[in-house]
Each structure stands twice: as C-alpha cells, then as structure tokens.
Amino acid sequence: MPQNFRLRFEGARAAREMRAGGARGLLLGAEHVLGISNDKVPLDEGFLQSTGTASVDEADMNAMVSYDGPYAVRQHEELEWRHAPGREAKYLENALNSSRTEVQALIAAQLRRALR
Numbered sequence: 001m002p003q004n005f006r007l008r009f010e011g012a013r014a015a016r017e018m019r020a021g022g023a024r025g026l027l028l029g030a031e032h033v034l035g036i037s038n039d040k041v042p043l044d045e046g047f048l049q050s051t052g053t054a055s056v057d058e059a060d061m062n063a064m065v066s067y068d069g070p071y072a073v074r075q076h077e078e079l080e081w082r083h084a085p086g087r088e089a090k091y092l093e094n095a096l097n098s099s100r101t102e103v104q105a106l107i108a109a110q111l112r113r114a115l116r
Contacts, residue, residue: 014115021114023058025107030054030063032102037065037095042075042083065092 034054041049051068067076075081079089088094096103 017114018111019058019061021110022061022107023056025110026061026063027054027056028106028110029103030056030065032106033092033095033099034065036099037092040086040088040091040095041067042081042087042089042091048072048075065096067092 031054034052038049038052041052043049048067048069048071051072052065053068054063054065056063066072069075076089076092081089083089
C-alpha cells in the first residue's frame with residue numbers, strides 16, 4: 001500500500017534555532033573553560049578569581065572568557081612567578097587548550113538539541 005508524506009521545510013526557523021543552539025553551546029563551553037581556569041588561577045585573596053566571566057556575542061557567534069583584575073594579564077603571562085600548589089601562569093590558555101574536546105561536545109549537543 002503506497003503512503004504519501006508531506007514535508008514542509010521551514011528554513012528560516014531552522015536557521016534561528018541552530019543559531020540559538022550554537023549560542024547556548026558557546027556559552028556552556030565558555031562557562032566550562034571558566035570553571036577549569038578558576039581552579040588554576042593564581043590565588044592569594046581570591047580577587048582575581050572573582051573577576052572571571054564568560055559571555056557570548058550572539059551577533060558574531062564568539063564566546064569570551066576573561067578576568068578583569070588589574071593584574072590579570074601580568075599574572076597570566078609571568079612564567080617565572082611562583083604560585084600556590086595547583087595554581088599557575090597561563091591559567092586561561094591552558095584551561096582552553098585542555099578542554100577543547102569537551103567544549104566541542106557541549107556545542108555539538110546544543111546544535112543537536114536545536115534540530116529536534
């Protein structure tokens with residue numbers, strides 16, 4: 001017995017949903033990197049760690065993780081400075097590099113979710 005199916009593709013809606021899913025995935029990925037970085041950021045009184053933020057520019061589809069402390073860049077770049085055990089220079093760069101696979105998986109999961 002033949003069966004007939006009708007499919008209506010709503011391209012604009014699909015594009016909006018994919019973009020929203022991508023933005024959610026980027027934010028989740030940025031928050032993941034921030035969490036790992038917070039575990040490695042040099043710590044004395046906790047001020048630098050408290051300035052960490054994760055955000056997404058949905059227009060450009062870029063995620064950002066940043067620390068806003070006045071000495072954040074110097075702490076990040078000074079490889080010769082001593083830090084407490086488990087804390088390190090390059091805390092943000094190393095967090096991003098070590099979590100690429102997890103960030104990609106978070107973004108992919110949100111894109112799949114948007115396609116449902």
